[in-house]
Amino acid sequence: MKQSGGWLWRASVANLFFLYGPIAALILFSFNASRLSATWQGWSLEWYRALWANEALQAAAVNSLWVATVSTVLALLLGVGLAIGLEGLSGRRQRQIEQALLLPLVIPEVMMGVSLLLFFVLVQMPLSLTTVIMGHALFNVPIVLVIVRARLRKLDPRLLEVAADLGASSWDTLRYVTLPLLRPAILGAGLMAFTISLDDFIVTFFTAGPGATTLPLKVYSMIKSGLSPEINALSALFVVVSMGLIGLSLLLQRR
């Protein structure tokens, strides 16, 4: 298909420009000195300084980090357990359960948000950071499951058989063989879950009570009350942090 190579290449580059242009513009203009317009008026770090001084943002950042940390640990405990546990089931049963567990990744997020809201209200659990953490641990379990299962599939099953032949109990095999082999995948999955939790807006939006503001909720309310260069600066930070964490996660998964 050499003939159309040039055309395909141009279309592909145009696609990349479409994907990266807006993010690049956003980051560039977070350094713009002008408050009011999208006209370039010289470099400035003013908006980053304004972010730093904003106490409400600091509180939201602390909330976000807390939610992401706790929900990641929870999702890892449950997800890794599921991933290893599924190995013990036989073909058909295993596939059915695994597919069912992946459903939260497929349904629209709004559905997850409102159904959780409904659930928490009906069981009379007040909305707070705890409910947010529960929501995040819900959508992060399938993420962990996918990543750890991918790694498990690549493991040599003979390693486990050898351990058993040498008289290791199932607990010992898990503790000294399976888990160490899975470590890069578990770390990668943890970073991925952490990032997704930091970034999540929709589930948080429906499950957060008053006072339980996370950074994305804060960004949302800032956007709703009028655009400002501070939002650009905060967005730029989001982009950099997410990309860094995800990059690290992908690196770990590849090992």
Next chain:
Amino acid sequence: MKMSVPVGRAPSWWLLGPGLVWMGLLFVVPLCLMFVISFAGRGTYGGMVWSFSLTNYLDLFHPLYARILGQSILLAAGTTLLCLIMGFPLAYYIARAAPNRQGIWLLLVMIPFWTNFLVRTYAWMFILRTEGLLNTVLLKLGVVSSPIELLYSNTAVLIGLVYGYLPFMVLPLYVALERVDRTLVEAAWDLYATRWTVFRRIILPLAKPGVVAGCLLVFIPSLGAFLTPDLLGGARSMMIGNLIQHEFLVARDWPLGAAISCLLMLFVAGMMRWSLRAAKPLVQPEPES
């Protein structure tokens, strides 16, 4: 062949148990509750009255709701089509690139997907609004004499949705196209097939599982989109997701909100059932060795 560890040796239920209970409690139970509540009635002062009726579902035929449902389907379909048109050349290019280049291209496609959705949507507000980047540039270049109104329209929603979900289309398309046997295409060239014939008779049929999977992965989240129409759409660009949010958080008519959610769920489940069959070769690759 898939090897599984002998059942007796693998610790199983105590590992599976906590996760299954957690997912059951927070995923299955809430969705079931939603289904039950969609048949309940609404109290005079808000809140729910436990009675069985189909009123909520019948209410959805009201022109106001029907219009939003119809519009959501149109916008989601438009998004899917645009993603397909834009994503196909890209996926094809990646699939035909040198193997060491493919990884880099795929990573480049994935990275934007891994950045915050809220931030990506905001980027388009920044570009499209009246005093935004696009209007500033167009005015400077003298293309337009007064700013054009782009934000808060269906067009803006469409752009935002395509932007958000394009990677979902490219990846499955790539997986399918990468498997297309090159010699088939070469054989067709040798037999004097035109470029169009090669595409229509060879590449497209072989890529079909990828097309179906990609369309599904784009259509479902587009249909249930909340943030994009909320930020980029105007009052007339409401989608199902916004309607659900409105009923739950603003109008406080939970039974109606639940009914809309169930309708969305039904739609999504139906689409998945239909297309999983068509995309099967992609989801379940033939066993190795």
